[in-house]
Amino acid sequence: MGDSTATASVGDNNSSERNTAEEVCRIVEQSKELQESAANLISRNSQEEASLRQRALGLDSDIKRLHSFIASSVKKGKLDPKDAEKVSYWRFLRAFLGPINVHATRKDVQLKVKEEYNNFRDRTAYLFLFFPSLLLLLRSWVWNGCLPALPVQLYQAWLLFLYTGLALRENILRVNGSDIRPWWIYHHYFAMLMALISLTWEIERQPDCSQKQKGIQLFLKWAIMQGIAMLLQNRYQRQRLYTRIALGKARRMDVVWGETAGVEGQIWLLYPILFVLQAFEAYVGLLLLKTAVVGVVSEWQVVACGILLITMAIGNFINTVQTLVSKSRAKVKAKLKKGLSSKDSPFQLHIPKQTPFDNINGCLKCTPRIGELKLLIIRQDA
Structure with missing residues (x-):
């Protein structure tokens, strides 16, 4: 009896060992299969990555060839420079940000970029007015008519940061569908260059520093005028832009810079200020x-800054006049079109205008009120 029990126990142990060995072998095989699958996946990913890298390099080469072709076409007169400007902003962004995609696919992200740009302009407008005013006041009250070098150079470094930030934001807005005129971006390029040159401007002290620093004093006075104009532009143009978006005459990604929307009150107030500022800039x-x-x-910095200021004043004046002319033509065309449409047919279709709603982000939507929608066909009297 004892022998049979021992034999059964040995058989159970052997069976358990076989089962354990089989389980170990099965797990090892599964591990090998998983390892092979992972290796194959890594190999496929590496091949796909190499293929994508080659395609990216080929695309980058095509883009460079396209830019060269556009530049040569503009020089030969085969391409309109205005059309070439539509792709020129990529160079500036690539120079500062590298080959990254700054185009936002989501509309809410695009609108956040626009709102951040508007907030940046609002903040810097006050600083643009405050810093030169403070420097001139301290020059008269504290520094006995002589500007020390460090505060002036700090202000000029801030100007370089400001214009670079504006140019970057405006180029990104253009990529995302904004209608900023190319001149205002080029204006900031010139301003960046002027700020960079002014950083190398030697700030001379006594004796007779009031005469030696006359160029810097003139520059600071112009900056005060520019700050006042920026504040007025931000105030009047922003309100008009929201109205134009509500009426469907502007897109939600559009911004305002250097020109007004064209209502009568702004024409008689803001445009004279802009012309005075441009004349003072040239002066x-x-x-x-x-x-x-x-x-x-x-x-030489004085000569360079003088030439840049005159160039910017002329460019600003030309673009402002072009804006006035284009808006006057648009008004005439709208009146003619309205007059012709009223004479085309003895029947008129009267549909109530859509009601604009403004959400928290300032995004305007036009939604018709269904209950008040009335379709009336009225025969005109002969």
Whole structure:
């Protein structure tokens, strides 16, 4: 009896060992299969990654060839420079950000970019007015008519940051469908260059520093005028832009820069201020050139800043006049179209206008009120 029990126990142990060995072998086989599958997946991913990398390099090469072709076509007169400007902003973004995609696919992200740009303009407008005013006041009250070098250079460094930030944001807005005129971006390129040059401007002290620093004083006075104009533009143009979006005359990604929307009150208020600012900008540029010619301040920075100020003043004036002319033509066409449409048919279709609703982000939607929608066909009296 004892022998049979021992034999059964040995058989159970052997069976258990076989089952354990089989289970171990099965798990090992599964591990090998999983490892092979992972290796195959990694290999396929590597091949696909290499293929995608080659396609990306090929696309980058095609883009470079396209830019070269566009540049040569513009030089030969085969392509309109205005059409070439539509792809020129990529160069500036690539120079600062590298080959990254700044196009937002979601509409809410695009609108956030626009709102951040507007907020940046609002903040910097106050600073643009505050900093030069503070420097001129301290010059008269504290510094005995002489500007120290460090505060002026800090202000000029801030100007370089400001114009670079505006140019970057405006290029990104253009990528995302905004209608910013190319000149205002080029205007900020010129302003960036002027701020960079002014950083190398030598700030001379006594004796007779009031004459030696005359160019800097003129530049600060122009900056005060520019700050006032920026505040007025931000205030009046933003309100008009929201109205134009509600009426369907502008898109939600559109922004305002350097021009007004064209209502009568703004034409008589903002446009004269813009023309005065442009004239003062050219005047400051001429005074800078005069101080260099007379010999009061003979640095090359004075000449360069004077030329840049005159160039920006002329460009701003031309674009402002073009805006006035285009808006006047648009009004005439709208009146003619309205007059012709009223004479085409003895029947008129009267549909109530849609009601604009403004949400928290300032995004306007036009939604008809179904209950009030009435379709009336009225025969005109002969």
